[in-house]
Amino acid sequence: MNLIEQIKADLIGADARSIIQYIDEKYADKAVFSTSFGIEDQVLTHILAQEKSRTSIFTLDTGRLFPETYYVWNRTLDLYKLKIKAYYPATKAVEELLEQKGPSSFYNSVEDRKECCYIRKIEPLKRAIAGYQVWITGIRAEQSQNRDQMEFAEWDDVNQIIKIHPLYNWTLADVEKYLKDNFIPYNPLHDKGFISIGCQPCTRAVQEGEDFRAGRWWWEDKSKKECGLHVTHK
Numbered sequence: 001m002n003l004i005e006q007i008k009a010d011l012i013g014a015d016a017r018s019i020i021q022y023i024d025e026k027y028a029d030k031a032v033f034s035t036s037f038g039i040e041d042q043v044l045t046h047i048l049a050q051e052k053s054r055t056s057i058f059t060l061d062t063g064r065l066f067p068e069t070y071y072v073w074n075r076t077l078d079l080y081k082l083k084i085k086a087y088y089p090a091t092k093a094v095e096e097l098l099e100q101k102g103p104s105s106f107y108n109s110v111e112d113r114k115e116c117c118y119i120r121k122i123e124p125l126k127r128a129i130a131g132y133q134v135w136i137t138g139i140r141a142e143q144s145q146n147r148d149q150m151e152f153a154e155w156d157d158v159n160q161i162i163k164i165h166p167l168y169n170w171t172l173a174d175v176e177k178y179l180k181d182n183f184i185p186y187n188p189l190h191d192k193g194f195i196s197i198g199c200q201p202c203t204r205a206v207q208e209g210e211d212f213r214a215g216r217w218w219w220e221d222k223s224k225k226e227c228g229l230h231v232t233h234k
Contacts, residue, residue, distance in 0.1 A: 003155075003162070004153055004154060004155050004162065007153045007162070007164070008151070008152070008153050010022065011152075011153065016043070016044070016047060016166040016167055016170070017047050017050075017051070019152075019164065019166040020044070020047050020048060020051055020053060020055075020136075020166060021051060023053075023055065023134055023136065023164060024051065024053045024054055024055065027133055027134045028054045029054045029055075029056065030132055030133040030134060031053075031054075031055040031056070031132060031133065031134040031135075031136060032055065032056045032057070032058060032128070032129055032132040032134070032135055032136065033045075033048060033055050033056070033057045033058075033135075033136040033137075034057075034058055034059070034060070034125070034128065034129075034135065034136070034137055035057060035058070035059050035084065035138070036059060036060070036069075036138075036197070036198070037059065037069050037072045037073050037076065037187060037197075038138060038187065038190075038196070038197055039175050039176070039179060039186050039187070039190055040138030040139075040140060040167050040170075040175055041138040042072070042076070042179065042184050042185065042186050043138070043167060043175055043178050043179065043184065044136065044138055044166060044167065045057070045076060045080060045082070046080070046182055046184050047166075048082070049080040049081075049082055055136060056083075056085070056132070057082060057083065057084045057085070058084065058085040058086070058087055058128045059073070059084055059085075059086055059087070060086075060087050060088075060120075060121055060124050060125060060128070061086045061087070061088050062089065062120035062121060062198075062199050063088065063089060063094065063120065064120065064199035064200055064201060064202075065199060065200060066187075066189060066197065066200045066203070068187050068188050068189045068197075069187060069197065071187075071188070072185055072186060072187045072188075075185040076185060079185060085128070087124040087125070087127055087128045088124060089119050089120045089121075089123065089124055090119070090123060090124075093119045093123070094119060094120070097115070097116065097119055104201065106201070106202060106217075107219065110220055113202075113217060113220070120199070125159075126159065129159060129161055132161060133161065133162060134161065134162045134163075134164060135156065135159070135161045135162065135163050135164070136163075136164050136165075136166065137163060137164075137165050138165070138167055139165040139167070139168060140165070140167050140168060140169075140170050140171075140172075140175070141168055141169060142171060142172070143196070150165070150168070151168070152164065152165050152166070152168035152169065153165075172195070189205075192205055193205030193206050193207070193215075194206070194215060195215060196215055196216050198216055202216060202217050203215055203216055204218055
């Protein structure tokens with residue numbers, strides 16, 4: 001039995017809190033959690049704080065975030081007193097991109113959008129998870145076509161790290177109820193139809209009946225709506 005299969009076997013039927021406890025016991029300070037301050041990430045931050053977990057926490061500040069995201073970031077720091085390390089894109093890479101293609105090149109093509117995502121998200125992510133063995137995320141299966149093909153524990157071959165998604169089988173209703181029951185701060189944009197929140201120029205509210213990810217890169221074909229953070233195979 002390989003390592004991933006062992007983790008899945010150990011955690012059969014485990015709830016999110018039990019998964020966090022398991023990670024803390026097995027990996028301690030070799031685990032890292034990425035938060036974008038979305039509702040799923042706020043649930044996990046709450047659990048990590050309650051468990052006094054040794055898991056490190058980081059966020060990617062792309063330089064194009066909503067003001068409301070900074071608002072919930074501040075509220076989270078004030079409430080939980082956790083250290084959340086921020087990673088930023090390399091200044092030179094951003095300067096060169098804007099000089100060559102302007103500030104809105106991501107609207108031009110999928111290739112240009114992915115170039116922007118790489119500079120602002122993927123490269124900083126690689127720095128953020130370097131040296132860790134486990135990467136915890138707030139991914140849920142119902143979030144997109146790509147994500148419902150994942151598993152709650154998997155090997156990320158691209159980044160050479162174990163990925164664990166403690167909320168993988170939660171529904172949106174489960175997340176919203178947990179937030180309400182535990183008085184957890186969340187991004188006010190969620191109350192305005194913004195289900196998945198990323199960079200401000202690339203995110204809009206979702207209309208009734210639309211897919212979860214419809215508000216992200218809405219000008220593109222829906223099958224391409226990933227920035228590359230959660231591509232697990234080369």
